[in-house]
Amino acid sequence: MKIVQLTATLLGVGYIRPAPGTWGSLVALPYAWLVHIIGGFPLLILGVVAAFLIGWWATAAMTQGSDEHDPSEIVVDELVGQWIALLPLSYAAWSMQISILAMWPGWIAAFALFRLFDIWKPWIVGWADRRGDAMGVMLDDVFAGVFAAIGVMALAALYHGT
Template sequence: MKTLSKLIASGFYSGYLPKAPGTWGTLSFIFVWLLLENFSNFNQCAVIVSTIAIGFVSTQICLNSFKHKARNGKIDPSYIVIDEWAGMAISLINVPSTNPELILIAFLLFRVFDVTKIWPIVLFEKLPGSAGIMLDDIVAGIFSALIVNLILL
């Protein structure tokens, strides 16, 4: 169970890539999303909900199973990037896979919101456990999706 949770929480080990694991994790999700969108029964809402649900569970299992050093009183291992997957899934709501420019805009907006942690995103980051790890990226994804969908109008 620990190994499976680590596999999922790390975005199929993309979170272990050197330098900027959050960016690598986000990029790996875009690749997965583009693959999934080729299936005729692709359901964006199902992908988002399942990524979030699996993300909360796998992140909490990793936090419980592995020893992590708290940094500034917060535990957020850099290899856990399933939160980036959830945020990016939200960022890509309604974005057609045939529009690489809009995919790039969604990616850049999400990374800016995720890295800068503007208010109110920063409030969610302070929550304990998997909630703090997941919810700040989910809110960053919502901010990104709002802007991207305004562009689509």
Template sequence: MSFNKTILTDPVHLLAFGFGSGLLPKAPGTWGTLVAIPIWLGLSFLSLQHYLLVTLALTVFGIWLCGASSKKLGVHDHGGIVWDEICGYLVTMIALPLTWYWALAGFALFRFFDIIKPWPIKWLDKKVHGGFGIMIDDLIAAVFAAIILQVFYRFIG
């Protein structure tokens, strides 16, 4: 069975690889983040409390999911695993209005911090392993992006 077929037929890999977006040849993290946008759109109609609860549940599930996919592949933090980007984008977008410009700003800032990995993101990426290690660097990048977005939202709304 080919690698792509394995990913697309195994539910663990299918989710971890962002419904196949992580299989795209260039910038899988960017494609995974794009997959997160319609998920955010759907969740944005929830109350803040329910949005936070679902985001937390998806993140906790993601720790297991990313760890399980990584273990099955025998590769720690395979580049195609993008569930961490999906959850990261959802964290980035907490309590922001449903507009194209906030969606774009969140996308750009999250990808920026996920790619450049300022301290402590790079350190965590190298030192923490397993599903938690796969998720934590993206979650911290999301917190950085979310803080900046919330400051802008509060001042320019």
């Protein structure tokens, strides 16, 4: 496999069937944990930006000359969106100096909400998906991740009564 393919498919995870997007989101979780453990919230933010830029490049390269703008095996966009969904947890753990794993219900919510918004594609998520280019492939997951992150914060506020 070429570096572009390895990057776009998250080392081949995108070839797992069924539901490669769900597998991509699932594999993003331990990677997010590792990045957070190494450098906390600031490194996870940098990781989101770097993964977005690298993913955009890999997606553009992999779809160049193809009629299909968003092949199912490309799942680097799921990693970016899932990491965005986890940012509230990373920030809370980093700022309060607690284990990010202590917020395990938030991990489940981030995963479930991200998958919901990525599959459902409401409003701006669907707009980005309909762009039909590599930027749209990445942006729909960014927006789904933002919606999921907002959902995670709302659920945390409800649970904690604030």
